[in-house]
Amino acid sequence: MTRHHPDSLSLMEYSAGNLSQPHALCIKLHLDQCPHCRSRVDTLDSLGAVMMDQQPKVSVSDTSFEQLLARIDSVPAEAAPAAKTPRLSPLQKLLGEDINQLPWKRQLGDVSVLDISDKFPEQNERVVLQKLVAGGKAPAHTHRGNETTIVLQGAFADQKGVFNQWDFVVLNEQDEHKPVAVGCEDCITLSVLSAPLKLTGTFTRMLNPFIR
């Protein structure tokens, strides 16, 4: 279904557990819908296991295993994790059932935004939801630093192509784009920004502080 995938290097950093939570969230949302990338991550997880096996070993303390058994015996009734109940998707956990009903803040024209950085108190990155009304246009802008985006609903198009639901895209300073929401749904994206964006149109420059 999806046509724009995370690159192998990002998947490797994900598999190694080195990504920040917001970045891992973007990857995880894509993986949940993309068997192709999930199978790449399976291979990378196996690479992790092989790396761990080929590194030096350090012997554990003599009492380590006894301690473990003592702990197991002391908490016999500890409930096994329930696999049967379907997990809520991380998106539902974060944002509830309907992302259309969030307290969106109208920005310029067709664009609404919602800053959800406070959901990730340990991180310094900005995490922003953006909504472009169906058929709407966003003002031309470039990005400072990297912006990782996943499409949560609808689709948008720019010079590089059409980005559908669960497509994954990374933009940087070189990418000036002017996204248009295509299809009959509002387009909602989740972005992790390492720096605010920069408007490039003549008029919109003065509005710059109001757009991220």
Place this chain on the structure above:
Amino acid sequence: MTTLEQQKAKPEGRKDPWGPLLEKVGKTQDRAAYHALFEHFAPQIKYYAISNGLASHAEELVQEVFISIWRRSCLYDWRKAAASTWIFTIARNQRIDMLRKMKRSSAEMAIETEDLWQIPGDNEDEPVTSLHRLMSERRIRESLSLLPEEQITVIAKVYMEHKSHQMVADELEIPLGTVKSRVRLALNKLKVILQDQNV
């Protein structure tokens, strides 16, 4: 164990000696099997903790990983991952959790580590693609032995030392582009790169 299960488990058993042990722990809480897994994997996990900068918590991480293995082993499905891969993902998640706990303020966390990093087999809806998964670990081992040392070094730093590609570049004093191309070459041989975008 039924005959059918034996037939299914047999070829796997030869390739992955740890899978059947993990299944025994899951099905019958077999402590001898658990001990054998501990003997093999605990020293790996302890090194993993130390190389990740958790030297003073290394024994603790080993304990947490093995408690998790005990509790989750009933969910282990050899068709979804080799035992060592499954254990690696548990060690990784426990390491992430430990680092989170260490720097956690009083702030309430909206999502758990396992919402973001899945353990293979946790999601029942996930289709079983056993052939691919069984192949991959053996193939990786074989391909890895053919890689030049400089590529293995970079991968080891990413997996074992919790380092980003940028940090690896800084440490080895080589350009970021060189690190990335070494990783790409390695992943290419490991067949992870199937259709990277031309970005």
